[in-house]
Amino acid sequence: MDGAGVRRRATELPDEPGVYQFEDDDGRVLYVGKAVSLRERVRSYGDPRSRRIAKMVQRASVVDFAVTDTETQALLLEANLIKRHRPPYNVRLKDDKSYPLVQLTDHAVPRIEVTRDPDDGATVYGPFTDKGRVETVVKALRETYGLRGCSDHKYSNRERPCLDYEMGICTAPCTGEITESAYAADAESAKRFFEGEVGVLADPLRRAMEQASSDQEFERAANLRDKLGAVEALHGEGDTAVSDAGSGATTDVLGAVIEGDRAVVARLHAEGGKLVERDRYTLDAPDGEGPAGVYRAFIPQYYAERELPSRILCSEDPADPEIERWLEAEGVTLAVPGAGREATLVDLALKNAQQRGGRADGVGELADxxxxxxxxxxxxxxxxxxxxxxxxxxxxxxVGGDPDTSGYRRKKLTERNDDYANMRELVRWRAERALQGRDDRPDPDLLLIDGGDGQLGAARDALAETGWDVPAIALAKDEELVITPERVYDWDDDAPHLHLLQRVRDEAHRFAVQYHQTLRDEVSTPLDDLPGIGPETRKALLRRFGSVERIRAADRGELTEVDGVGAATAETIQTRL
Incomplete structure (x- = not known):
């Protein structure tokens, strides 16, 4: 998409607040943004401010959008979409969390639940900032209207109602205790509540509270009062200021520093005037922006499911009106202290952001x-x-030098005795999944191939064939040489960046061998027919020697070193195999 195409698309967008998405030909979300005016904000991409965003616009073919009622909703929806789609051109907080949503599923008998990943076709409300509050409201809706919360598996083929029915939080449509039409009317009441008709839920709760009070059931009345407060607050979220926390005030102090294309935010958390928590987070550094841009990305993403403090202190003003309005509506004070104890705390947060926790920065040294x-x-x-x-x-x-097992993947390959062809197939598989949007992981910054020139060449062939633009290097085992397309590096044995690559290489090797052994142990071999060789002994032999051929070539002494193999069994193997 060129600048003229973006400007043409912008004329079709409304002059209202909302969220926009740039997508490529395959429907992959490249960038998500919020806007006070969708039309004006998207028009600005006709003349991008940075090379990175210009590259994003060139890759994009579609600009999609969603209108929101308020700018605060746009702010929260943007953070949710960034976490769900992980767009490569957005600044992302590494410990991604999502804002909670409420969905009514697309069933004849819809299920209501709090979720961060709604089903296709569901009616979705939110996002909401307070997970505990929205869970209280959903529970109150279920108690009032008997809506089911069970999975489809538990719902189907039941012969009698489950415990939810006995507890009074479900009317058991699964066994016909309520007709589908009556249930649909109750589900419609829940929709009316989320669409703004607060009395649909608040009025029954208030009547029940008053009745409990007159019956002197004070504990039940207090519980209903709390639920009523949550119900009324939910619809005020983003619009009604929360009262000051008084003696229970809490403060988060944020310090942000930028190191190349990475940003670090340190957070100090104080309660009752005492520091009780310290933690650090990494983000991609925003293009052409200083710490203020880091705060603009960090604040809405970090507080996705966390309770907001009474105050947030920063070293610089984020300068984002939507964030300021949202925090003000939630009763949160955002300040940039200039002097005094609060300024000292901000300085301490900056020092925490700058320190590396006593460990060498292998990632940074590798980049250098x-x-x-x-x-x-x-x-x-x-x-x-x-x-x-x-x-x-x-x-x-x-990620950041540490293993992230949620990102581990494995694949069966074509059976052939060709390491180069196998590596080419493996990398091509990863590249195609990434380009087709079938891999839920963000693109990596670097590929590390276990092997030498041949394996690296095979991997680079796969990258060239698919057009996946990711740099690749190799680490050869024997002399621990780092091989790149341009040269070969022989780093000191104690170099932190070499240790980083060795850890990744060794983990890839361990994970591959583990999967190979699992598959190999499931395959029949000539060992199966030998007397005295059970499944465990067979596995032990294959793990020790790697193949039947090597077992056949082993001498009697080597065979008896394997657990479960005595002199008689070793003789049987040598005689019969």
């Missing part, structure tokens, strides 16, 4: 040594097989 952008996300690749059989590939992930 290779002359590349900081590789925050490194994916490692290795293949394993037994002379072509049970061939598998591993794809592991390290």
């Amino acid at each position: 040594a290779l002359g590349i952008a900081r590789p925050e996300r490194i994916e490692g690749f290795d293949v394993s097989h037994a002379q072509g059989r049970s061939a598998v590939g591993s794809n592991v992930l390290a």
Whole structure:
């Protein structure tokens, strides 16, 4: 999409607050943004302010949008979409959390639940900032209207109502205790509540509270009062100021620093005037922006499911009217102290952001040594097989130098005794999934191939064939040489950046071998027919020698070193195998 195309699309957008998405030909979300005026904000992309955003616009083919009632809703929806789609051109907080939503599923008998990943076709309300509050409201709706919260599996083929029916929070449509039409009317009442008709839920709660009070059931009355407060506050979220916390006031002190293309935010949390928590978070550094831009990205994403403090102190003003209005509506004071004890706390937060926790910054030193952008996300690749059989590939992930097992993947490969072809197939598989939007992980900053020139060449062939633009290097085992397309590095044995690559390489190797052994142990071998060789002994032999051929070549002494193999069994193996 060029500048003229963006400006044409902008004329079709409303002059209202909302969220916009740039998407590529395959429907992958490249960038998500919020706007007071969708039309004016999208028009500005006709003349991008940075090379990074210009590249995003060139890749985009579609601009989608969603209108919101308020700018605060746009702010929260933007944070939710960033976390859900992980768009590559957005600044993202690394410990992604999502704002809670409420969905009524697209069933004849809809289910109500709090979720961060709504089902296709569901009626969705939110996002909401207070997870506890919205859960209280959903429970109150279920108690009042008997809406089901069970999974489809539990709902289907029941012969009698479950415990929810006995507890009075479900009318048991699963067993016909209520007709579908009557249930639909109750579900419609829930929709009316979320669409603004507060009395649909508040009035029954208030009547029940008054009745409990007159019956001197004071504990029940107090419980209903709290629910009523949550119900009324939910619809005021983003519009009604919360009272000052008084003696229970809490303060979050934020310090942000930028290190190349990475940003670090340190948070100090104080309660009753005493510091009780300290933590640090990493983000992608926003293009061409200083710490203020980091705060603009960090604040709405960090407080996705956390209770907001009474005050937030920053080293610089985020200068974002939507964030300021949202915090003000929630009763949160945002300040940039100039002097005194609060300024000292901000300085302390900045020092926490700058320190590295006593560990060498291997990621930063790797970037310097290779002359590349900081590789925050490194994916490692290795293949394993037994002379072509049970061939598998591993794809592991390290984020900030530490393993992230949620990003580990593995794949069965074509059975062939060709490490280069296997590596090419593995990397091509990863690249195609990324380009087709079928991989839920963000693109890595660097690929690390376990092997030498041949394996790296195979991986680079796969990258060239698919057009996936990610740098790749290799680490050869024997001499621990780092191989790039331009040169070979022989780093000191104690170099932190070499240790980082070794950890990723070794983890990829471990994960591949583990999967290969699992598959290999499931395959029948000539060992199965030998007397005295049970499943456990067979596995032990294959783990020790790697293949039947190597078992056949082993001498009697080597065989008896394996648990479960005595002299007689070793003789049987040598005689019969």
